[in-house]
Amino acid sequence: MQRRPRAMAHNDSQDTPGVPARRAALKLLDAVLRQGLPLEAVLDRATAGIDRADDRALARAIASEVLRRLPDLDALIDSATARPLPDDAKARFALRIALVQTLALGTPAHAAISTVLPLVDGGPRKLVHGVFGTLSRRGDTLPEQPTLPDPVAIRWHAAWGDDAIEGAELAIATPPPLDLTIADAARTADWAEQLGGSSLMPGHVRLPGGHVPEMPGFEEGAWWVQDIAASIPARLIGAGTGIALDICAAPGGKTMQLAAAGWSVTALDNSPTRLERLTANLARTQLAADVVTADALLWKPAELADAVLLDAPCSATGIFRRHPDVLHRVRPSVIADMAAIQARLFSRAASWVKPGGTLVYATCSLEPAEGEEQLDHFLNNNTRFTVDPIRPDELPAGLVPHSSGYLRILPGMLADVGGCDGFFMVRLRHGG
Numbered sequence: 001m002q003r004r005p006r007a008m009a010h011n012d013s014q015d016t017p018g019v020p021a022r023r024a025a026l027k028l029l030d031a032v033l034r035q036g037l038p039l040e041a042v043l044d045r046a047t048a049g050i051d052r053a054d055d056r057a058l059a060r061a062i063a064s065e066v067l068r069r070l071p072d073l074d075a076l077i078d079s080a081t082a083r084p085l086p087d088d089a090k091a092r093f094a095l096r097i098a099l100v101q102t103l104a105l106g107t108p109a110h111a112a113i114s115t116v117l118p119l120v121d122g123g124p125r126k127l128v129h130g131v132f133g134t135l136s137r138r139g140d141t142l143p144e145q146p147t148l149p150d151p152v153a154i155r156w157h158a159a160w161g162d163d164a165i166e167g168a169e170l171a172i173a174t175p176p177p178l179d180l181t182i183a184d185a186a187r188t189a190d191w192a193e194q195l196g197g198s199s200l201m202p203g204h205v206r207l208p209g210g211h212v213p214e215m216p217g218f219e220e221g222a223w224w225v226q227d228i229a230a231s232i233p234a235r236l237i238g239a240g241t242g243i244a245l246d247i248c249a250a251p252g253g254k255t256m257q258l259a260a261a262g263w264s265v266t267a268l269d270n271s272p273t274r275l276e277r278l279t280a281n282l283a284r285t286q287l288a289a290d291v292v293t294a295d296a297l298l299w300k301p302a303e304l305a306d307a308v309l310l311d312a313p314c315s316a317t318g319i320f321r322r323h324p325d326v327l328h329r330v331r332p333s334v335i336a337d338m339a340a341i342q343a344r345l346f347s348r349a350a351s352w353v354k355p356g357g358t359l360v361y362a363t364c365s366l367e368p369a370e371g372e373e374q375l376d377h378f379l380n381n382n383t384r385f386t387v388d389p390i391r392p393d394e395l396p397a398g399l400v401p402h403s404s405g406y407l408r409i410l411p412g413m414l415a416d417v418g419g420c421d422g423f424f425m426v427r428l429r430h431g432g
């Protein structure tokens with residue numbers, strides 16, 4: 001484990017305005033880049049003591065943008081130093097934070113550097129000031145198409161080729177749209193009109209953005225936020241009145257889809273805090289499900305289900321647009337660990353499906369080990385199940401099922417209408 005930057009020990013109350021947000025951004029970057037933690041998991045801790053919501057949001061925005069632009073920021077820094085700074089040098093962290101503000105977030109140069117220099121107090125202030133000044137005078141900019149970190153580019157190139165790399169790099173530079181799933185698909189056109197959005201398929205509305213709690217329909221629970229790709233696994237199960245098990249359910253996007261489609265849903269998750277969000281979502285949308293807090297590797301249902309949805313825990317590399325930390329902290333060992341858990345969950349989920357019933361397996365991952373390879377392994381070990389091929393008419397225009405019947409969503413797909421998350425999903429039928 002590398003050393004921690006000394007700035008961690010500082011008392012925020014001593015700071016001038018603007019500095020606490022940058023100090024929190026430094027803590028977030030330290031947690032992701034050096035400790036390998038998810039940014040969301042450390043957000044509260046890193047921003048503790050910052051009263052203003054907009055300062056907390058700024059800290060997160062700065063850290064996220066650094067993570068999106070890291071290889072290009074580092075190339076700029078290296079071009080202005082005689083010898084490369086170590087990756088974990090406090091000066092490099094400070095420069096990344098200052099530069100991303102001027103080059104990507106529109107902060108004036110004097111504000112960006114004056115709020116970052118206190119982060120290196122008692123350290124290389126002169127160096128940071130000098131490198132920042134050199135780059136500002138040169139008028140260097142970041143490339144329009146950001147560069148993926150090398151290990152990710154190599155891995156995804158080997159799996160998916162040039163187009164996916166190009167698609168991923170362009171996706172990093174484009175703010176993702178806000179997708180909503182409409183509880184009553186028959187009202188899709190009404191909501192698209194009321195909210196000023198467009199629809200890519202029934203039950204879906206896409207907007208450029210928005211302040212969700214203030215938007216019409218939020219309080220009455222007419223819709224919930226869900227990327228269009230994430231809405232497809234539950235759509236593959238369709239409407240029904242039998243028993244559906246959603247066994248990695250929280251925060252509940254797919255549980256709500258299944259409940260709205262008529263199923264008697266049991267929503268299971270092993271995270272009590274994430275299940276609190278699921279329960280609040282059900283209350284807001286006035287949809288019903290039995291909520292169970294349990295480890296799916298130990299739990300068993302009382303009876304077999306007509307449909308089982310396994311939206312398995314995964315590396316989440318498919319959601320890099322909104323969570324760019326995955327580009328840096330998901331290493332091969334993380335993927336292998338997740339794949340081992342997925343294989344166990346997949347075979348347990350299969351044992352809970354009635355003869356003739358449906359099993360959907362999905363991951364928001366761009367790693368074959370969490371998608372195609374899981375399916376191969378499952379089919380080799382569960383001969384009662386066959387792939388129930390996904391049909392093109394079940395998908396938004398622009399997404400096409402693989403010839404083997406599953407759906408692989410890669411970066412660059414749907415790019416002309418704003419893109420979507422990366423996913424793998426397959427529908428299987430229990431042959432009895």
Ligand SMILES: C[S@@+](CC[C@H](N)C(=O)[O-])C[C@H]1O[C@@H](n2cnc3c(N)ncnc32)[C@H](O)[C@@H]1O
Nearest residue numbers: 248249251252253254269270271295296311313
């Ligand atoms: C991809 S997320 C699910 C997202 C959810 N299906 C939705 O649409 O809102 C995976 C979930 O699996 C849960 N999980 C991880 N390991 C689990 C286990 N062994 N048993 C039950 N849930 C688990 C996590 O807490 C997480 O909420």
